[in-house]
Amino acid sequence: MKFVDVAKIKIVSGNGGAGAVSFRREKYVPMGGPDGGRGGDGGDVYFRAKTSLQTLMDLHFKRVYKAQNGTAGGRRNCSGPRGSDITIDIPCGTQIYDDEDVLLADLCEDEQVFLIAKGGRGGAGNDAFATSVNRAPRYAQPGLPGEEKFIRLELKLLADVGLIGLPNAGKSTLLKAVTNASPKIASYPFTTLFPNLGVLKFIDREIIIADIPGLIEGASEGVGLGHDFLRHISRTKALIHLVSGESGDAQECLDNYKVIVSELTKSFPEILTHPTIVALTKADIMFPDQNETITEFFNSQGIEVVSISAVTGHQIDILIQKLVELLK
Ligand SMILES: Nc1nc2c(ncn2[C@@H]2O[C@H](COP(=O)(O)OP(=O)(O)OP(=O)(O)O)[C@@H](O)[C@H]2O)c(=O)[nH]1
Ligand SMILES: [Mg+2]
Numbered sequence: 001m002k003f004v005d006v007a008k009i010k011i012v013s014g015n016g017g018a019g020a021v022s023f024r025r026e027k028y029v030p031m032g033g034p035d036g037g038r039g040g041d042g043g044d045v046y047f048r049a050k051t052s053l054q055t056l057m058d059l060h061f062k063r064v065y066k067a068q069n070g071t072a073g074g075r076r077n078c079s080g081p082r083g084s085d086i087t088i089d090i091p092c093g094t095q096i097y098d099d100e101d102v103l104l105a106d107l108c109e110d111e112q113v114f115l116i117a118k119g120g121r122g123g124a125g126n127d128a129f130a131t132s133v134n135r136a137p138r139y140a141q142p143g144l145p146g147e148e149k150f151i152r153l154e155l156k157l158l159a160d161v162g163l164i165g166l167p168n169a170g171k172s173t174l175l176k177a178v179t180n181a182s183p184k185i186a187s188y189p190f191t192t193l194f195p196n197l198g199v200l201k202f203i204d205r206e207i208i209i210a211d212i213p214g215l216i217e218g219a220s221e222g223v224g225l226g227h228d229f230l231r232h233i234s235r236t237k238a239l240i241h242l243v244s245g246e247s248g249d250a251q252e253c254l255d256n257y258k259v260i261v262s263e264l265t266k267s268f269p270e271i272l273t274h275p276t277i278v279a280l281t282k283a284d285i286m287f288p289d290q291n292e293t294i295t296e297f298f299n300s301q302g303i304e305v306v307s308i309s310a311v312t313g314h315q316i317d318i319l320i321q322k323l324v325e326l327l328k
């Protein structure tokens with residue numbers, strides 16, 4: 001199933017109900033005055049952010065959202081009932097754009113509500129138009145139409161830290177080791193098809209970590225799963241770039257590291273400005289001297305690395321320590 005993080009929908013607020021034209025008809029009152037009531041206002045359309053939601057999937061299935069129309073006014077000055085509002089629930093971190101790509105709102109807090117389209121006002125009944133000159137007006141106001149808008153929603157998950165790296169680098173394994181998340185892990189590339197969020201608890205802090213699908217060479221041109229998922233880490237404060245040490249070959253590790261840097265340069269260069277920790281993963285299956293050689297090779301290129309194993313927990317505490325320092 002495709003992970004949906006962009007959705008286009010149409011929203012329509014309710015039309016106002018028409019005001020009524022009516023005259024009092026009562027026994028013994030020969031010339032009853034006007035008594036047409038007001039039409040009810042149309043319903044409004046709201047967006048509401050929910051931490052419990054993680055995708056825009058639901059909005060992909062239903063494309064049009066319409067609030068109820070107001071009801072026309074009635075006799076005896078009866079106002080028509082207001083149309084019911086509708087509220088569209090979206091994940092926290094969803095940005096709302098209009099059809100000209102203007103950002104209207106960015107809902108980040110749980111239960112945050114945004115009025116996107118106001119219902120049309122109900123029309124006044126003929127009673128409202130009676131004057132000393134015209135005591136029996138035969139007209140009333142129509143209700144105003146609701147608003148119709150085409151909206152584009154874009155989800156950018158709210159995470160403090162993003163995990164990047166080639167497929168199979170061990171991103172999901174690390175997320176699982178340090179957070180409450182239980183992502184799918186497997187020994188083949190592209191196991192992760194959509195982002196996973198996990199919460200790392202460190203003393204009194206909660207750090208949200210996003211594990212995104214692996215990037216490969218050409219991702220910026222759509223190879224593999226493409227680079228679209230990078231939008232989710234565009235708002236992180238720090239990154240962990242995972243490089244697998246599985247091959248035991250220093251040059252290969254550095255080349256793998258550079259593939260990611262080069263793809264980021266092509267697609268989301270601003271992400272490279274985020275403070276980044278480079279982690280050499282799978283230390284448990286490297287020989288100690290390989291581990292040392294690779295680390296020194298990276299250092300000689302001016303890249304500091306911390307070698308870890310998410311399986312045995314080797315140096316995971318050091319990685320977390322560095323991360324906390326970086327986020328300060
Ligand atoms: N020995 C060892 N294996 C590891 C370690 N970390 C990950 N692996 C293995 O490497 C493989 C890939 O791990 P994943 O965590 O799925 O890798 P990923 O980076 O999330 O991969 P994609 O989702 O495809 O991008 C799995 O078979 C893991 O068990 C580690 O520290 N030590
Ligand atoms: Mg994964």
